[in-house]
Amino acid sequence: MLSILSAVGGLILSPLVGGLLTGVDRRLTARLQSRVGPPLLQPFYDVFKLFGKEASVTNAWLVFSAYMTLISSALALLIFFMGGDLLLLFFVLTVGAVFQVVGALCVPSPYSNVGAQRELLLMLAYEPILILVFVGFAMCTGSFSIEAVFAQDQPLLLKMPLLFLALGYALTIKLRKSPFDISASHHGHQELVKGVQTEYSGPYLGIIELAHWLDLVLILGLCAMFWHTSVIGMATLVAASLFTEILIDNITARLTWQWMVQKRSLLLGMGLALVNLLWLYVA
Numbered sequence: 001m002l003s004i005l006s007a008v009g010g011l012i013l014s015p016l017v018g019g020l021l022t023g024v025d026r027r028l029t030a031r032l033q034s035r036v037g038p039p040l041l042q043p044f045y046d047v048f049k050l051f052g053k054e055a056s057v058t059n060a061w062l063v064f065s066a067y068m069t070l071i072s073s074a075l076a077l078l079i080f081f082m083g084g085d086l087l088l089l090f091f092v093l094t095v096g097a098v099f100q101v102v103g104a105l106c107v108p109s110p111y112s113n114v115g116a117q118r119e120l121l122l123m124l125a126y127e128p129i130l131i132l133v134f135v136g137f138a139m140c141t142g143s144f145s146i147e148a149v150f151a152q153d154q155p156l157l158l159k160m161p162l163l164f165l166a167l168g169y170a171l172t173i174k175l176r177k178s179p180f181d182i183s184a185s186h187h188g189h190q191e192l193v194k195g196v197q198t199e200y201s202g203p204y205l206g207i208i209e210l211a212h213w214l215d216l217v218l219i220l221g222l223c224a225m226f227w228h229t230s231v232i233g234m235a236t237l238v239a240a241s242l243f244t245e246i247l248i249d250n251i252t253a254r255l256t257w258q259w260m261v262q263k264r265s266l267l268l269g270m271g272l273a274l275v276n277l278l279w280l281y282v283a
Contacts, residue, residue: 007081014077018213019043021220025246032250043209050206058107058199065103066204072096073214080221083147086134090127093218096211097123104196115195118183121257122173125180125269129170132273136163137225139280150228157226157237159283162276164226168241169269171219173260177249182257 023040030037039045057063076093079085097119104116134144140156141148149156157164173180184195194200200208223241227233 004082007078010081011074011078014217015210015213018210018217019047021216021242022213024242028243028246029250032247043213047206047209050201050209051203053202055202055204057201057204061106062103062199063204065099065106066200066207068099069096069103070207070211070214072099073211073218077214077218077221080146080218083145083150086137086144086146089146090130090134093215094123094127096215100196100208104199107199109199111195112198115183115198118257119196121261122176122180122183125261126170126173129166129269129273130174132270132277133160133163133167133170136160136273136277136280139277146225149225152228155227155229155233159280160226160276162272162279164223166269166273166276167222167226168244169272171223171241172245172248174219175216175245177245179248179252179255180260181249181254182260 020040022043023038026042027037027040072092072095076089076096079089079092101116101119101123104112104119107113137149137156137160138144140159141152176182176184178185182195184197197205197208220238220241224234224238227237
């Protein structure tokens with residue numbers, strides 16, 4: 001899809017885009033809650049402040065896990081920009097999630113350990129849906145290649161509307177937005193708050209935040225693939241997806257893990273995906 005140099009350039013710019021989108025998220029969240037909110041560039045101020053703090057960790061595995069999380073997110077985004085394989089992208093992205101769990105489990109903090117266990121439940125909830133969405137792309141294009149998607153003449157949203165909804169459902173879980181913020185949260189309305197990230201501080205917490213920004217750009221890029229034939233269409237889908245995620249985050253209460261895994265993810269998310277896959281198979 002892009003040359004190596006262009007893909008690397010996109011990767012370098014992605015933290016800037018991710019930070020701005022995070023700032024937009026925080027501003028819109030504040031407005032929805034009748035607050036003024038922080039400046040648009042506040043996420044950058046926060047990360048710069050974190051990198052300026054003294055590095056302090058309770059376990060060397062935390063350092064390794066932080067770097068592996070960032071490397072995984074960067075490689076997944078690079079694969080996307082280069083039009084690589086969706087399955088490879090999925091496995092690389094999963095590595096980062098696994099190392100967040102490893103980092104949280106390697107310390108004795110009960111909050112961190114509970115957050116890690118809940119993060120595993122999140123992965124159990126969204127990863128099967130994500131795989132089914134990628135299978136839908138393969139059924140429409142004959143390949144798991146991202147480049148094959150952008151080679152299509154018609155937008156895939158017309159063939160995969162339920163898979164788009166399923167993807168949005170899965171990515172709400174991946175971003176830990178309400179009602180699925182059971183392992184960590186940017187808001188103080190749940191008992192764990194940082195959860196899986198509790199033991200990270202200073203520059204290592206900054207690294208985790210950078211990885212989150214890259215994941216946000218990747219997630220919105222996956223949403224844009226459903227209307228790849230038009231820049232306006234892609235921008236509209238990205239804006240609509242981001243606003244919907246923010247709105248849902250602010251109007252829903254946090255679910256228990258049983259509701260998320262047993263009664264929401266498996267029945268609703270996978271149900272939408274399977275119905276759309278059956279439609280593609282019959283058509």
